[in-house]
Amino acid sequence: MSYKMKYNELSNAIIANKRRLVISECVKENKDCNEKTNCGFTLAQQIEVEEGKKTTRVFLKGGFHIASVDELYNLRDAINDAINKFEESNSQEWDDE
Secondary structure: OOEEEEEEEEEEEEEEOOEEEEEEEEEEEEOOOOEEEEEEEEEEEEEEEEEOOEEEEEEOOOOEEEOOHHHHHHHHHHHHHHHHHHHHHHHHHHHHO
């Protein structure tokens, strides 16, 4: 059997100058029978490299795997929780002044 991994970009966000966080769906394709299996999701950093007039996007090593959509929901909830806690602590600092 011959398998090929495919990554379908679902979303991306700029996290620094010329750097993005890319969320992709991971799909394993069986070339022999055209069968597809969902393997979860990946989060990876991507940078933009300028070469004269051409811009190339390159993925950095060290991305990580999320096995299911439920775990992706957990990640979303953790990010929202971090944002809320940060905003609460900063709003209290502003109120104290």
